Amino acid sequence: MRIIDIINESKNPVFSFEILPPLKGNSVYKVYDIIDKLKVFDPKFVNITSHHSEYIYKPLPDGTHRRVSVVKRPGTVAIAAAIQNRYGLIPVPHILCKGFSKEETEYALLDLNFLGINNLLVLRGDVKGVETPIPGARYNEYAGDLQEQVNLFNKGIGLDDMKIEGISTPFSYGMACYPEKHEEAPNMDSDIHYMKKKVENGADYFITQMFFDNEKYFSFVERCRREGITVPILPGLKPVTRKTHLNMLPKTFRIDIPEELASRIRECKSDTEVKQAGIEWGIRQAKELLDGGAPGIHFYTMSASDSVLEIAKKVF
Numbered sequence: 096m097r098i099i100d101i102i103n104e105s106k107n108p109v110f111s112f113e114i115l116p117p118l119k120g121n122s123v124y125k126v127y128d129i130i131d132k133l134k135v136f137d138p139k140f141v142n143i144t145s146h147h148s149e150y151i152y153k154p155l156p157d158g159t160h161r162r163v164s165v166v167k168r169p170g171t172v173a174i175a176a177a178i179q180n181r182y183g184l185i186p187v188p189h190i191l192c193k194g195f196s197k198e199e200t201e202y203a204l205l206d207l208n209f210l211g212i213n214n215l216l217v218l219r220g221d222v223k224g225v226e227t228p229i230p231g232a233r234y235n236e237y238a239g240d241l242q243e244q245v246n247l248f249n250k251g252i253g254l255d256d257m258k259i260e261g262i263s264t265p266f267s268y269g270m271a272c273y274p275e276k277h278e279e280a281p282n283m284d285s286d287i288h289y290m291k292k293k294v295e296n297g298a299d300y301f302i303t304q305m306f307f308d309n310e311k312y313f314s315f316v317e318r319c320r321r322e323g324i325t326v327p328i329l330p331g332l333k334p335v336t337r338k339t340h341l342n343m344l345p346k347t348f349r350i351d352i353p354e355e356l357a358s359r360i361r362e363c364k365s366d367t368e369v370k371q372a373g374i375e376w377g378i379r380q381a382k383e384l385l386d387g388g389a390p391g392i393h394f395y396t397m398s399a400s401d402s403v404l405e406i407a408k409k410v411f
């Protein structure tokens with residue numbers, strides 16, 4: 096089933112969450128632990144993040160270093176298949192431009208199609224630490240370019256106009272948006288311009304970057320509606336769990352933490368207290384968002400699945 100149909104047809108707000116594939120060497124049970132914890136709230140879909148490989152410098156016996164490319168987390172296709180088979184839940188693997196050649200993307204799409212996984216989140220991907228392109232390989236630059244590759248695939252057209260047979264169900268997909276503006280966008284108008292293009296070219300819905308100030312979400316949605324973007328905009332929430340989040344989240348995601356929450360975190364004497372403050376803030380935020388008409392809440396569970404559980408108990 097398409098995520099957009101689930102959102103549109105659901106009588107209740109949609110509960111969904113994102114998981115980060117565990118670091119290589121861990122088992123898939125790390126993923127199952129999170130799903131086992133949260134499945135009672137009837138998640139309508141589960142997103143799986145994707146991560147490009149990174150270069151590291153490996154020390155050699157002669158004192159020099161060799162640059163090697165390392166994949167730190169297993170791929171989304173395998174995890175999506177595991178989730179679908181074990182739980183019957185709808186997996187939404189993320190696919191990226193950065194760090195993945197167009198050829199690799201085509202293989203991933205073929206595998207997903209083969210597995211009957213038809214929902215995606217289409218993204219550019221994190222640029223930090225991304226390895227330089229392999230000579231001769233072709234890459235998508237922006238999420239819109241990757242979207243075009245998916246759209247062609249859906250029509251049975253592969254790279255170099257090769258015909259692709261056996262597409263049972265075309266991919267449906269959502270894309271990302273930023274209530275506080277994407278860090279590289281010169282201004283919000285520019286960001287919204289590209290959002291409009293994404294919708295014109297087939298994006299069914301958006302999931303937002305995490306945010307802690309609901310006013311930013313509401314005014315962003317209002318602005319999108321004024322600009323003619325009518326697709327659902329699902330708010331993404333991440334509960335704070337550590338004192339270090341106070342500076343790390345704004346730095347990493349270019350978002351603000353409202354002073355009311357910031358001062359609450361500053362007063363906490365331990366991360367246990369911060370976690371509790373994050374749960375309370377998350378409950379308040381989620382309730383207000385749903386009261387204000389948000390179609391559901393999408394939770395970022397990374398190092399916060401226990402907090403998501405506590406928030407969901409009060410909200411869903």
Ligand code: FAD
Nearest residue numbers: 144145189218219220221237238271277280286289302304
């Ligand atoms: P784009 O839509 O390509 O936009 C990037 C920037 O370029 C924006 O400033 C935009 O305004 C501008 N732009 C867009 N199109 C054009 C164009 N044609 N010409 C010029 N400028 C353009 N990262 C990961 O690595 N893995 C993940 O799994 C992952 N999951 C995410 C999930 C969500 C819900 C969100 C919100 C983000 C996620 N990210 C993930 C981070 C995301 O990949 C980064 O924020 C990235 O920098 C931008 O991705 P995008 O898809 O919004 O890019």
